[in-house]
Amino acid sequence: MSRLRQLFGPKRTILLLVFVLGVGVAWYLRHKGLLTPDIVFEWIETHPVTAPIIFCLIYIAAMLLLVPTMALNLGAGFIFGISFGSLLTLISSMTGACLAFYFARSTGDVFVERWTKNKYFRKAWESLDDHSWRFAAFVRLNPIFPTSIVNYLFGLTPMNFRSFFWPTLLCQIPFILCISYVGSETRTFIMEGEYQRIAYMVLGCSAMVTLMYASKWVRQSFFQIEEK
DSSP: HHHHHHHHHHHHHHHHHHHHHHHHHHHHHHHHHSSSSHHHHHHHHHHTTHHHHHHHHHHHHHTTTTTTOOOHHHHHHHHHHHHHHHHHHHHHHHHHHHHHHHHHHHHHHHHHHHTSSSSHHHHHHHHHHTTTHHHHHHHHHTSOOHHHHHHHHHTTSOOOHHHHHHHHHHHHHHHHHHHHHHHHHSSSSSSSSSHHHHHHHHHHHHHHHHHHHHHHHHHHHHHHHOOO
16 A cells, blocks of 8 residues: 555545545445346436436446446437437547546556556557547547556556547447447347347457457567667
């Protein structure tokens, strides 16, 4: 605990501990079946007037606490319809993403400074800074990357907020619309049947593209460092 205080300071240490505790509680409730999509949407349906606000708050909390949100996106299409469900999901997703980005930026900057003293990390940071919006768009268009985790990781890079915000907004729209459509058509919270097979194929292709791109980027960065 004393080393954490020395590294982050007392306020940041408390925030990090609260965050870790929140993530642990959320996953425990999910594991015990007390935070399932069925329970969440059953509760939402019993409060029709405030349902959109309740949905947004739950979605934002899920993103911040690293709980998967696919079922919520499907449920939004099922409960609210494709258009309104997609809009609510987009608003919630962007709010959660921005909050996560700023949390990581405000609490992890001291830790990042230590990383950048290493020449390999520093070169990776510089490379990312030069093409930050392209990198953000690539990650957002690639479904293999967990959205909630990526929000925090982007906050730990030198990427400016504009390069984070616009790719995050624009590149999420197609996926949100598609998932809401599936939820509206299947009227379920679970991706199954033909839609599930298509999702697995997309994830497999995504993994291959990611591996090729990552290996190329690592080789280029490594050789540039070695030449210096």
